[in-house]
Amino acid sequence: RAFAEEHNFTQRLVLGAHVRAGNGEKGDFEKKGRGIKNANVFLKNFGKTLHLLSEKILASYDEDMRQRKSMSPLIFLATDDATVHEKLSNATAPYNISVVVFEQIRMDPGTGVGYYNKDWKDNSCRENFVSQFIDQSLLSISDAVVAAKYSSFTQTIPIMTVLSDSMTNFDDRPNNG
Numbered sequence: 001r002a003f004a005e006e007h008n009f010t011q012r013l014v015l016g017a018h019v020r021a022g023n024g025e026k027g028d029f030e031k032k033g034r035g036i037k038n039a040n041v042f043l044k045n046f047g048k049t050l051h052l053l054s055e056k057i058l059a060s061y062d063e064d065m066r067q068r069k070s071m072s073p074l075i076f077l078a079t080d081d082a083t084v085h086e087k088l089s090n091a092t093a094p095y096n097i098s099v100v101v102f103e104q105i106r107m108d109p110g111t112g113v114g115y116y117n118k119d120w121k122d123n124s125c126r127e128n129f130v131s132q133f134i135d136q137s138l139l140s141i142s143d144a145v146v147a148a149k150y151s152s153f154t155q156t157i158p159i160m161t162v163l164s165d166s167m168t169n170f171d172d173r174p175n176n177g
Contacts, residue, residue, distance in 0.1 A: 003102055003134075003138060004138065004141060007074060007076075007100050008071055008074075009074075009076075009141060009142075010068070011068065011069065011070065011071045012069050012070075012071035012072060012073060012074050013054055013057055013058055013069050013073040013074070013143050014073070014074050014075075014076055014141075014142045014143050015050055015053065015054060015073065015074070015075050015076070015142060015143065015144050015145075015146060016075075016076050016078070016138065016139035016140075016142030016144065016145040016146070017046075017050065017075050017076070017077050017078070017088070017099075017145075017146050017147075017148065018077075018078045018079070018135075018139060018145070018146070018147045018148065019036075019043075019046070019077065019078075019079040019081070019084050019088070019148040020034070020079070020080055020147075020148070036148075039081075039083070039084070039087055040087060042148075043084065043087045043088045043091050044091045046088065046091065046148055047088055047090075047091025047092040047095070047097075048091070048095075049146075050075060050092060050097065050146065051092065051095040051097060053144065053146065054073040054095075054097065057143065057144060058073070072096050072097065072098070073096075073097045074097065074098050074099075074100060075088065075092060075097060075098070075099045075100070076100055076101075076102075076138050076139065076142055077099050077100065077101050078101070078102075078135035078136070078138070078139055079101070080106075081106075082106040085099060085101050102131065102134050102135055102138060104127075104128075104131035104134075104135075105127060105128070105131070
């Protein structure tokens with residue numbers, strides 16, 4: 001909720017983007033061709049697609065919604081690859097669209113995904129799960145969600161929308177005092 005408030009989710013069009021790049025993951029992921037062969041080209045095209053989508057959505061708004069969503073569009077990015085944030089930010093900068101991520105501990109570039117590489121004796125596995133839950137929650141309160149490639153992560157987002165009202169209705173918080 002604090003992240004959504006900090007980035008003014010209610011005052012702008014927010015596109016949730018999930019990019020499951022694999023972060024160098026091998027095995028079944030690679031065998032099924034789920035990775036991204038050229039991330040720079042892919043993300044440049046994805047950035048342009050998100051820009052065009054944002055224009056169409058904004059054009060469909062009535063005057064009241066345009067006033068409420070008056071700030072420039074924002075992309076909330078959920079990804080397994082830390083290098084995607086900067087590359088997508090560069091791709092969307094010409095369109096005046098910023099990209100934000102929920103800060104979390106990520107695996108080093110090219111080393112695979114967290115749930116295969118963490119030491120089960122410390123809290124890193126739990127922290128990784130909590131970060132994924134937060135990413136899904138933030139995707140669920142975006143105005144639209146776009147999955148760059150197939151991933152079961154985005155297929156579970158409808159479940160997360162149950163929480164969306166409690167995260168975006170900032171003025172409806174209970175008074176604790």
